Amino acid sequence: MDKQLLELIKLRASQINGCAFCVQYHILKGEKLGVPTDKLNLVVVWREAPQFSQRERAALAWTEALTLLADGVSDEVYAQASSKFSEKELAYLTSAVASINVWNRFGAAFRWTPPARKTVVGAAAS
Secondary structure: OOHHHHHHHHHHHHHHHOOHHHHHHHHHHHHHOOOOHHHHHHHHHOOOOOOOOHHHHHHHHHHHHHHOHHHOOOHHHHHHHHHHOOHHHHHHHHHHHHHHHHHHHHHHHOOOOOOOOOOOOOOOOO
């Protein structure tokens, strides 16, 4: 499974769940993995942003459906996800969404402090 895609779905679930620690953590991790800044900034409005591929859109819709499970998983979202991911990939994606949702609950409940962005020593201040 694409590590950049996993960071996008973890970021989106963390945004929905209001876990500041996890949002910051997955932004920083996404940057390290080379996720374009525009995608990290726009994942919160992915439906309106043209930067996301059809596969990313399917994964983000799947993430939202599983994170907001009270609304259920629509046939449309299931069809979209299963058309872009193999059965094995969809199981892995589901596990990743379930896992980040658990971490979000810990982070939000215990008010974990978001990780600080590390600055380069000697870098010019802006």
